[in-house]
Each structure stands twice: as C-alpha cells, then as structure tokens.
Amino acid sequence: MADLFAGLEPTAPSPPPLDAPLADRLRPRTLAEVVGQEHLTGPDGAIGRMVAAGRLSSMILWGPPGTGKTTIARLLADAVGLRFAPISAVFSGVADLKKVFAEARDHARLGKRTLLFVDEIHRFNRAQQDGFLPYVEDGTVTLVGATTENPSFELNAALLSRAQVLILHRLGSAALEELIARAEAEVGRGLPLDNAARDALIASADGDGRFLLNQVETLFSVALDQPLDPAGLSAFLQRRVAVYDKDREGHYNLISALHKAIRGSDANAALYYLARMLTAGEEPLYLLRRLTRAAVEDVGLADPQALQQCLAAKEAYDFLGSPEGELAIAQACVYLATAPKSNAVYAAQKAAWRSARETGSLMPPANILNAPTKLMRDIGYGKGYEYDHDAEDAFSGANYWPDELPPQRYYQPTERGFEKRIAERMAWWDERRHAQPSRD
Structure with missing residues (x-):
C-alpha cells in the first residue's frame, strides 16, 4: 500500500520552466510571499496562527477572483505537511468525490492526512455539499473550499458550521504595485509605461492580481519605441469586462x-x-x-x-x-x-397593512355601507350618510372608521418639500372635523 501511494506524497515545488506564464513564475513559494492578505496570513491572522500551531481547521476562502485563494490553499498544505488534493466543482461529479475520499482514507491509514481543496465549491449542489460532512467530521480530510460567492447564500448551513469562513480582500494598489515590481525583477526590465499609465494599469486590474500579471506579460511581450501614456495603454490593451453576475x-x-x-x-x-x-x-x-x-x-x-x-x-x-x-x-x-426625501407614505402603508391584518373582519360604519336593496336599507345600511359635496367646504366631517376601531393616524407627513403643504391640508381638515358637532 505504501508503494502504491508513494508517488502521490507532496514534494517541494520545483521552479516553473522559463517559458511558463509570468503568473506561474511569480506564484508565491511561501505564505509570507502572498500579497494583500496579511490580515489572514500574518502572525496575528487566522491562517498565520493555525500554521504556527501546526494544525488546520476546515475553512472556506471567500474572495474576488485573482486574490490568491488557490495559492494559499496549496501553501497551507505544504506548511503543515498535508497531502494536497485539488478538485474543481465545475468539472467534478459524485464519482470524482468518491474517488478523492477513498484515496484520502487510504492515505490516512498510512498516517498522511489530506487537505482537500475544492475550487468554486458553491457550484456543488446541496446534496453534494452534504457528502463532505462525514469526511470532515472524522478527520479524513481537512476541507479548504474557495468561492467568489457569499457562503451564507450558496453553502449549506451544516457545512458552514464545520468550517471557518475567511474573507480575502481585493488587492489594493500597494499589493498590485508589489506584483508589478516582482514581474519587473523577474523579466529584468521596467514596464514600458509612464507613471500615469502605470496607475491606470493598476486601476484597470480592479483588485485582480492574476488579471494584472496577464496584462503585464502582454506589455513585456512587445517592443515599444517609447513608454505608453494612459491613452496609448487603453488602445494597446483590451478593455477589462466588469465582474458582474446578474443573479449573484x-x-x-x-x-x-x-x-x-x-x-x-x-x-x-x-x-x-x-x-x-x-x-x-x-x-x-x-x-x-x-x-x-x-x-x-x-x-x-x-x-x-x-x-x-x-x-x-x-x-x-x-x-x-x-x-x-x-x-x-x-x-x-x-x-x-x-429631491427632498420622505418615507411617510411608505411607513403609512406598512402601518395600514398591519392594522388591516389585525382587524380585517371589522365592518365599516353603517352610514357608509352600500345599500343597493330595500332589505339592506331597512336594516340600516347607508342610514345617515352625508354627501360631502353638499356640505360646506365639501366636507361633512362624518366618521369613516369601524365602530370598534378608533380613528388611526398612519400617514405623518414631513415638513419637507410638497409634504409641508399636505400637512397643512390635513391640519385644515382635522380642524374642521373636530369643530363638527357630536353625532352621539
């Protein structure tokens, strides 16, 4: 059994070939080389503390593209001596998961635990996510999932309760500048950009280190007579498409x-x-x-x-x-x-709807009930109704509330904008309503 899995043991990563993409050649070899995530990887960060203790808990790495989720997972396995087993939820199904868990269990018998890295973990459905639970609980795997989506919406509560959610930040300007400096040191020359264009290149990356390095590699791949300004850079490089999912x-x-x-x-x-x-x-x-x-x-x-x-x-x-x-x-x-702002109608609507749900069976007062038949008129429907247009100021002051419900005040206009005039109107009606003789 030991010979069977000997070839799968983690080894120190070998340097990538010289013709490898720039992003691969600059991939961090230690957690200390990861830029922009010091709040996690530093000595006081959650990852830094776990590595110092030599013991990892399962975790979900949540952050935008190009912020180092895959790199951190790989370096974590190296740092604490775990076997690194990566899968992608985009390309893996139930059979792949069964195989990964079986291999992890076999390695565990040999004393080698597995860090299972699941990229795009949110793409697994609920049943597939539940399939991780027994292997996480019994220690067969230490799960490190990566996602660009909010775990609260995309991952099962049971899985979240067994994993720590760690948030990776968009790479700031300083971190992106550091990546450019490393690229220049790797290539052995500076980027063919003036200072303004260099700032524009960093801004165009929108916090995505991988995208930035791909653009840097494109700039290094051509011979330019003179440094580009921002307009020249915009014409030379393709425009970055905004990261935006309409249902996410x-x-x-x-x-x-x-x-x-x-x-x-x-x-x-x-x-x-x-x-x-x-x-x-x-x-x-x-x-x-x-x-x-x-x-x-x-x-x-x-x-x-x-x-x-x-x-x-x-x-x-x-x-x-x-x-x-x-x-x-x-x-x-x-x-x-x-415009001037008021949520008075919005608040009034909610209050009125709440009142209607609580008192929905109350009859309106008899004087405003519809009375289309003689029987209904005989039992008092519509009796005493006053036609407001026949009253002075077209206002009768009649009661329109159910007998069991005293008049309510849902709508409270503000003193801003047109509502100030509405408040004056309502006060005018209230004054006349209170001046009406009692109908008791």
Missing part, C-alpha cells in the same frame, strides 16, 4: 448601493453605481423599476414629480433604446437623489 451577490450589492445613495441624496455616487450596472450589462428596465421604487419609497409625496420623472424615463427609454435612452435613466436618477 454583486448584483444585489450594487443595486443596494444605488438605492441607498439616492436615499442619502448623493447624486454623484448614485450615478456611479448606475453606471457600474449599465456598463456591466444590467437590464435597463430593471434599473428603471428600482428607480421607480425609490421614487415612491424614499421621495414619496415630498416631491410627487419624482414618480412622474421615473415613468417618463421609462417611456423615453422605450422610445429611444440604448444607448440614447440611458440618458433619461440618468436624469431620473439625479432627480431622485436631489
């Missing part, structure tokens, strides 16, 4: 940011998030629906024109299409962000 957490994070920037009256931030979604391919009509929701939830009657702006933007977009119609969406966005 990134989608909900951005729409939440857009809505809250509008609510917070920051027109420029709202435009930024609107642009992020539109340039990434979001459906414009979805954004128009969300803007319309913001109009009635967060602006409300403080500016009744906000709703009209959104509906007009939808009509304009239907008429013009993209990209011209997107200007109408931007106009509605700016209008909402700069």
Whole structure:
C-alpha cells in the first residue's frame, strides 16, 4: 500500500520552466510571499496562527477572483505537511468525490492526512455539499473550499458550521504595485509605461492580481519605441469586462448601493453605481423599476414629480433604446437623489397593512355601507350618510372608521418639500372635523 501511494506524497515545488506564464513564475513559494492578505496570513491572522500551531481547521476562502485563494490553499498544505488534493466543482461529479475520499482514507491509514481543496465549491449542489460532512467530521480530510460567492447564500448551513469562513480582500494598489515590481525583477526590465499609465494599469486590474500579471506579460511581450501614456495603454490593451453576475451577490450589492445613495441624496455616487450596472450589462428596465421604487419609497409625496420623472424615463427609454435612452435613466436618477426625501407614505402603508391584518373582519360604519336593496336599507345600511359635496367646504366631517376601531393616524407627513403643504391640508381638515358637532 505504501508503494502504491508513494508517488502521490507532496514534494517541494520545483521552479516553473522559463517559458511558463509570468503568473506561474511569480506564484508565491511561501505564505509570507502572498500579497494583500496579511490580515489572514500574518502572525496575528487566522491562517498565520493555525500554521504556527501546526494544525488546520476546515475553512472556506471567500474572495474576488485573482486574490490568491488557490495559492494559499496549496501553501497551507505544504506548511503543515498535508497531502494536497485539488478538485474543481465545475468539472467534478459524485464519482470524482468518491474517488478523492477513498484515496484520502487510504492515505490516512498510512498516517498522511489530506487537505482537500475544492475550487468554486458553491457550484456543488446541496446534496453534494452534504457528502463532505462525514469526511470532515472524522478527520479524513481537512476541507479548504474557495468561492467568489457569499457562503451564507450558496453553502449549506451544516457545512458552514464545520468550517471557518475567511474573507480575502481585493488587492489594493500597494499589493498590485508589489506584483508589478516582482514581474519587473523577474523579466529584468521596467514596464514600458509612464507613471500615469502605470496607475491606470493598476486601476484597470480592479483588485485582480492574476488579471494584472496577464496584462503585464502582454506589455513585456512587445517592443515599444517609447513608454505608453494612459491613452496609448487603453488602445494597446483590451478593455477589462466588469465582474458582474446578474443573479449573484454583486448584483444585489450594487443595486443596494444605488438605492441607498439616492436615499442619502448623493447624486454623484448614485450615478456611479448606475453606471457600474449599465456598463456591466444590467437590464435597463430593471434599473428603471428600482428607480421607480425609490421614487415612491424614499421621495414619496415630498416631491410627487419624482414618480412622474421615473415613468417618463421609462417611456423615453422605450422610445429611444440604448444607448440614447440611458440618458433619461440618468436624469431620473439625479432627480431622485436631489429631491427632498420622505418615507411617510411608505411607513403609512406598512402601518395600514398591519392594522388591516389585525382587524380585517371589522365592518365599516353603517352610514357608509352600500345599500343597493330595500332589505339592506331597512336594516340600516347607508342610514345617515352625508354627501360631502353638499356640505360646506365639501366636507361633512362624518366618521369613516369601524365602530370598534378608533380613528388611526398612519400617514405623518414631513415638513419637507410638497409634504409641508399636505400637512397643512390635513391640519385644515382635522380642524374642521373636530369643530363638527357630536353625532352621539
């Protein structure tokens, strides 16, 4: 049995060939060489402490692409002497998992435990995720899963309860600059960019170290007469496509940011998030629906024109299409962000709905009941109804609440925008209502 698995024992990684991709040649050989994740790999980080203790717990590495999840998992196995067994949830099925677990159990009998690295672990379905549990619990494998999606949404609660979730950060400018410096040292010359273009290259990576190194390798692969400026760099390199999945957490994070920037009256931030979604391919009509929701939830009657702006933007977009119609969406966005804010109607709706659920069987007062038949009139339906248009100021002051429910005050207008006038109107009606003689 020992001879059978001898070839599978981990060995010190050999240097990649000189013609290997730059990202492979620069792959960290130790955890100390990993950039941008010092909050995990440093002496006080969760990974640093586990390595110092020589004992790993199962974990989920959650972070954007190109932040070092696979590299960290491989280095963890080396650091504590575990066998490294990588699989991808994209290409693996039940048969592959059974084989991996069987091999891990055989190695465990020989005294060699396995670090099972599962890339894109969120792509396994719920039943497949449950299949990991007995092998994690009995120590057959130490599971290290990698995901770009929020584990709270994508992974089983049972699996999450047995694994520590560690969050990897997008690589910041300093970390990306360090990668460029390592690449320049590896190649033996500087990038053919001026300072502004170098900054633009780092910004275009959007925190993805792998993407950055691929772009750096492209720049090193050609001979340029003079350093590129930002315009020349943009023309030379392909434009990076925004990372954005319409049914994933990134989608909900951005729409939440857009809505809250509008609510917070920051027109420029709202435009930024609107642009992020539109340039990434979001459906414009979805954004128009969300803007319309913001109009009635967060602006409300403080500016009744906000709703009209959104509906007009939808009509304009239907008429013009993209990209011209997107200007109408931007106009509605700016209008909402700069409008006075009130959620008074939103709060009133929730209060009224709650009251209706609690008192849904109460009859309206008899004076406003419909009385289409003689029998209904005979038993008092509609008796005493006062037609408001016949009263002074077109206001009778009659009671419209069920006898068992005293008048409620759901809607509390603010003193902002048009609602200030509405508050004055309501006070005017209340004054006349209270001045009416008692009907007892």
